[in-house]
Amino acid sequence: MAVLAALAAAPAFAGPDQAKQIVSTNCAACHGADGNSHQPTFPKLAGLQAEYLAKQLEEYGDGKRKSDIMGPIARKLKPEEIRVLAAYFSAQTPAPGSVEDNPLAEHGKKIYLQGYSDAGGASCSSCHKPDGSGTDRFPRLAEQQRAYVVQQLKEFKRGARTNDHGRVMQVIAGRMTEQEMKAVAEYIAGLSSAQARR
Ligand code: HEC
Ligand code: HEC
Incomplete structure (x- = not known):
């Protein structure tokens, strides 16, 4: 005491x-x-x-x-x-992002919410949540910088970033083309959601 x-x-x-x-x-x-x-x-x-x-x-x-x-x-x-x-x-409030290329974001939305065949059906939303707010294990993605998102997906794909739990992101990004990475990043940039649940 x-x-x-x-x-x-x-x-x-x-x-x-x-x-x-x-x-x-x-x-x-x-x-x-x-x-x-x-x-x-x-x-x-x-x-x-x-x-x-x-x-x-x-x-x-x-x-x-x-x-x-x-x-x-x-x-x-x-x-x-x-x-x-x-x-x-x-505890800071994320500034809303925006979409610059609507057709690209539409393509990205499909990948984000429904996954795509080559990835074995894994949608991004199944881990990062439909609104991109994430969980303690699966980080918030909503309104993230598109260039940063593409860069990280590329680094997972070439095995330069290896700190993901169970290597899930290395496997998922490994099956994505650069065009798919750009599309999903465009959708993520425009995703806005309530602040992460803590
Ligand atoms: C099975 C769960 C799972 C799925 C499905 C998943 N992710 Fe992830 N994601 C993770 C984990 C785990 C991390 C890494 C956490 C860490 O580094 O501690 C991560 C990290 C990321 C990061 C890095 C975030 C940052 O701030 O650096 C990006 C970008 C990302 N994921 C995008 C995606 C996209 C796009 C999809 C769909 C194509 C997707 N993820 C699907 C689990 C998942
Ligand atoms: C000179 C610019 C610069 C400064 C100063 C800087 N950062 Fe960074 N930060 C970056 C860059 C670039 C990245 C992405 C690096 C990568 O590719 O992994 C990053 C990534 C991060 C990430 C990972 C984010 C994610 O989504 O996974 C965290 C957390 C972070 N920085 C925290 C900090 C903190 C805390 C400080 C101050 C103590 C700081 N940074 C100072 C440039 C900077």
């Missing part, structure tokens, strides 16, 4: 204020202060599941997910900082 009391009385050194400070100096330039990046190849982080965000930062740090940009940044983060950063970005 004495230990618990001491902990409760300790100053809250790792909280939202600490997260804001780290974000403004280390993350905002690329991901936006509120996690809504404006750069097509920098992912939006707003509204992504905290569990997913923390997992990615840990895996960039230990090299399980490879990125020349994020590796060195994540290696410097302490576990406590990862926790507050994940909570911070998860």
